[in-house]
Amino acid sequence: MRKRVIWVWVALFTLLIPLLGSCGPASPGATPAPTAAGGATAAPTGVPLGRDPKTLVVAIYSNPSDFDPASNNEQLGNMVLVATNEGLVRVKADNIEEFEPQLAERWEHNADYTVWTFYLRKNAKFHDGTPVDAQAVKFSFTRLVKAGLGMSYILAQFLEDPDSQIVVKDDYTVEFRFEQPTPLFIKALSSGYGAFVISPSAVQAHEKNGDMAHEWLQTHEAGSGAYMLTEYSPNQQVVLTRFDDWWGWEQYPGFRFDKIVLQIVPEMASRRSLIEKGDVDIALDFSPEDLDALAKNPDIVVHRSETLAVRYIVLGQYGPLADPRVRQAIAYAFDYEGYVNNVLKGTAQRARGPFPHKLQCWDPDVFVYPTDLEKAKQLLQEAGVQPGLELRFMCEEMGWPVQVAQILQAQLAQLGINLKIEQRDTSTYSGIFYGDVQWPERPELMAWGWWPDYNDPTDYAWPLFHSQAAGSAGANAGFYKNARVDEILDTAPSITDTEKLCALYKEFQDIVVRQDPAWIPLVERPDVRVLRKDIGGFQANPLYVETFDFFRLYRIGY
Numbered sequence: 410m411r412k413r414v415i416w417v418w419v420a421l422f423t424l425l426i427p428l429l430g431s432c433g434p435a436s437p438g439a440t441p442a443p444t445a446a447g448g449a450t451a452a453p454t455g456v457p458l459g460r461d462p463k464t465l466v467v468a469i470y471s472n473p474s475d476f477d478p479a480s481n482n483e484q485l486g487n488m489v490l491v492a493t494n495e496g497l498v499r500v501k502a503d504n505i506e507e508f509e510p511q512l513a514e515r516w517e518h519n520a521d522y523t524v525w526t527f528y529l530r531k532n533a534k535f536h537d538g539t540p541v542d543a544q545a546v547k548f549s550f551t552r553l554v555k556a557g558l559g560m561s562y563i564l565a566q567f568l569e570d571p572d573s574q575i576v577v578k579d580d581y582t583v584e585f586r587f588e589q590p591t592p593l594f595i596k597a598l599s600s601g602y603g604a605f606v607i608s609p610s611a612v613q614a615h616e617k618n619g620d621m622a623h624e625w626l627q628t629h630e631a632g633s634g635a636y637m638l639t640e641y642s643p644n645q646q647v648v649l650t651r652f653d654d655w656w657g658w659e660q661y662p663g664f665r666f667d668k669i670v671l672q673i674v675p676e677m678a679s680r681r682s683l684i685e686k687g688d689v690d691i692a693l694d695f696s697p698e699d700l701d702a703l704a705k706n707p708d709i710v711v712h713r714s715e716t717l718a719v720r721y722i723v724l725g726q727y728g729p730l731a732d733p734r735v736r737q738a739i740a741y742a743f744d745y746e747g748y749v750n751n752v753l754k755g756t757a758q759r760a761r762g763p764f765p766h767k768l769q770c771w772d773p774d775v776f777v778y779p780t781d782l783e784k785a786k787q788l789l790q791e792a793g794v795q796p797g798l799e800l801r802f803m804c805e806e807m808g809w810p811v812q813v814a815q816i817l818q819a820q821l822a823q824l825g826i827n828l829k830i831e832q833r834d835t836s837t838y839s840g841i842f843y844g845d846v847q848w849p850e851r852p853e854l855m856a857w858g859w860w861p862d863y864n865d866p867t868d869y870a871w872p873l874f875h876s877q878a879a880g881s882a883g884a885n886a887g888f889y890k891n892a893r894v895d896e897i898l899d900t901a902p903s904i905t906d907t908e909k910l911c912a913l914y915k916e917f918q919d920i921v922v923r924q925d926p927a928w929i930p931l932v933e934r935p936d937v938r939v940l941r942k943d944i945g946g947f948q949a950n951p952l953y954v955e956t957f958d959f960f961r962l963y964r965i966g967y
Contacts, residue, residue: 462967465668465669465964466672467670467672467689468674468679470680470693471673472835472836473488473489473641474486476489476490476628477623478607478626479558480558480623480626482843484954488671490605491953491957491958492634493630493632493649494630495511495533496511496599496600496604497513497606498513498595498598498599499601499953500952502949505863505951512606518592518595522587522592525584525585526583526584527583529543532656534656535611535631535633536630536633544577545609547575548609548612549605549609550564551572552621553565553603555571556621560602562878562883563597564603568585590905596864596865597862607630608631611631615629633655635657636651645673646671647673648668648669650669651668664964664967665962666959666963674692677695680693680694689941691939691940693955694808709940710944713937715933715936716935716952718765718936719760719930719933720760720813720931720932721856721858721929721930723854723855723886724928725851725853725888726887727887733925734791735789735792737926738794739821740929741779741780742782742820743778744819745759745779752812753932757933760933761773761775762922763870764866765861767864767951768864775919776923778929782824785824789824796826798826799826802818802829803833805832806832811830814856815830818830831852841855843880843881846880860954864952866910867902871883873927874898875894876889877895889921889927894920901914943965943966944965946963
């Protein structure tokens with residue numbers, strides 16, 4: 410199986426017209442999870458804040474979905490996972506093709522990439538006090554693969570039989586064996602999703618009916634990171650507390666935060682007020698107008714950085730959309746210029762094809778749909794579509810997906826198509842998007858976003874377009890099936906010649922965009938964070954979107 414996740418984009422921009430309907434936010438049960446004490450608070454030497462300077466407060470826009478590495482596939486839960494969990498390696502922020510140690514101090518492979526060996530640091534501990542050792546690595550990765558949950562594909566694509574392929578050589582040496590050359594394995598291990606090492610003791614202690622502690626991990630974590638999850642109160646806050654026994658603190662001397670508080674603030678206006686008053690240190694998700702105003706505030710810094718993230722509309726390959734001409738017509742109908750220029754105010758660039766332009770093998774000459782209602786009418790007539798057709802567009806209950814749905818609704822109305830917009834809270838929507846519900850219960854159109862786990866076109870494309878990645882097996886929410894696309898995605902991993910690989914993906918991009926559309930690509934989304942100017946140490950990583958290395962952050966002047 411092949412790959413990856415997606416995103417929850419809630420409240421990124423203020424709506425231009427009223428929302429259609431109202432649903433409550435996702436509300437997993439509150440379960441405090443204290444596990445250890447935080448570090449001591451140093452006396453401040455900088456300007457008084459009126460609150461504890463060693464507590465970093467971040468305003469987020471919704472509840473995280475869960476904290477199980479095997480299932481979490483949205484960025485707020487991932488923000489917590491990255492803070493509380495670690496993998497063997499990670500990519501560098503300034504060069505995503507280079508790796509840096511995390512739980513593995515060093516690694517090596519044989520000449521043909523069929524054996525990878527990782528040597529673990531000996532001073533790493535889980536938050537429950539047990540050691541991070543080779544058995545824990547084997548346990549975690551075997552659990553990830555066998556769980557068969559949303560992120561299992563991260564390693565399942567390489568580890569068909571983890572019991573035999575993962576070999577514990579000694580307490581701190583673990584070996585991975587493959588029948589075929591597997592040069593991409595280290596890239597999979599560096600993913601910001603899925604490939605975390607978790608405590609076997611914690612999982613075994615909280616397992617229920619063979620669920621491998623999946624229920625417990627909805628509201629708890631079992632990692633070894635710099636911070637521990639010590640409180641989760643849905644619709645209120647997530648609290649992370651410094652883990653004093655983290656192996657990495659000696660690399661970050663001086664002021665570091667004892668506590669991270671993620672305040673759940675759904676209203677954009679409230680997030681703006683909090684960051685302007687200094688009641689929070691960091692805030693996420695604002696309209697272009699708000700960002701312009703915040704950038705003029707001398708006490709605030711607006712960080713903008715490129716990502717490999719694409720927003721898109723899923724076109725289901727079923728029901729009225731089974732005929733590719735109907736999908737082509739919908740793609741011709743969307744008002745791209747209006748969305749980019751009038752709604753986003755030029756803050757994002759239009760996507761040219763399904764791949765972000767920085768992804769390996771992106772085709773700069775891929776077909777790009779113009780807005781052409783006459784062409785759309787012609788295609789609908791050829792497909793035998795009569796006026797009065799009703800389609801369903803399901804999306805999250807606020808933010809950019811609703812805007813996109815409203816734009817498309819107005820455009821399709823001019824073609825005699827009634828587009829019904831159905832809004833759901835994040836948890837419900839994610840369950841449908843990644844679930845196995847079939848049409849007609851499954852809507853014809855949905856909005857989502859995606860970025861790769863690493864800079865590899867197959868890693869990006871397999872879970873989105875391969876027929877075996879439909880429903881809960883991946884992120885192919887439109888149940889797209891094209892024999893040639895499957896063939897390309899199955900063949901590509903064995904191709905080592907870059908020119909041949911990119912020739913295949915040039916054909917692939919033409920199929921899924923023009924010949925047999927799977928998506929309507931919309932825009933490449935930048936990563937925008939708003940910080941108070943006294944917060945130092947922040948560095949965005951193009952792959953680890955909307956996460957923070959909290960251990961790097963500090964308050965200037967203290």
